[in-house]
Amino acid sequence: MTDKPQRSALEISEADKAYWKSNVRIILISLVIWALVSFGFGILLRPMLSGISVGGTDLGFWFAQQGSILVFLALIFFYAWRMNKLDREFGVEEE
Numbered sequence: 001m002t003d004k005p006q007r008s009a010l011e012i013s014e015a016d017k018a019y020w021k022s023n024v025r026i027i028l029i030s031l032v033i034w035a036l037v038s039f040g041f042g043i044l045l046r047p048m049l050s051g052i053s054v055g056g057t058d059l060g061f062w063f064a065q066q067g068s069i070l071v072f073l074a075l076i077f078f079y080a081w082r083m084n085k086l087d088r089e090f091g092v093e094e095e
Contacts, residue, residue: 019090026082030075038068 041049046060054062087093 015090019086019092022086023083026079026086030079034068034072034075037063037071042068 042060042064046058046064049060049063050058052059084093
């Protein structure tokens with residue numbers, strides 16, 4: 001049982017659309033960042049990054065082997081944090 005007042009179908013529909021639009025935007029931004037880091041820095045921009053040394057290897061190789069994984073983990077935590085905030089904004093948070 002919830003203590004929240006009932007809303008009309010139109011209000012629920014508009015709220016759902018806004019919620020999912022925000023959700024999809026967060027997902028797309030996260031995927032673009034991950035693609036830029038893993039594919040862009042690790043493959044396409046690797047020749048430009050080869051002069052920069054990180055831990056005994058060039059920066060492009062580091063992004064391909066470690067950087068993309070670390071960025072992916074950071075994006076997971078960012079997504080969880082941002083979705084919890086979005087859930088609270090729309091009143092659909094878990095108890």
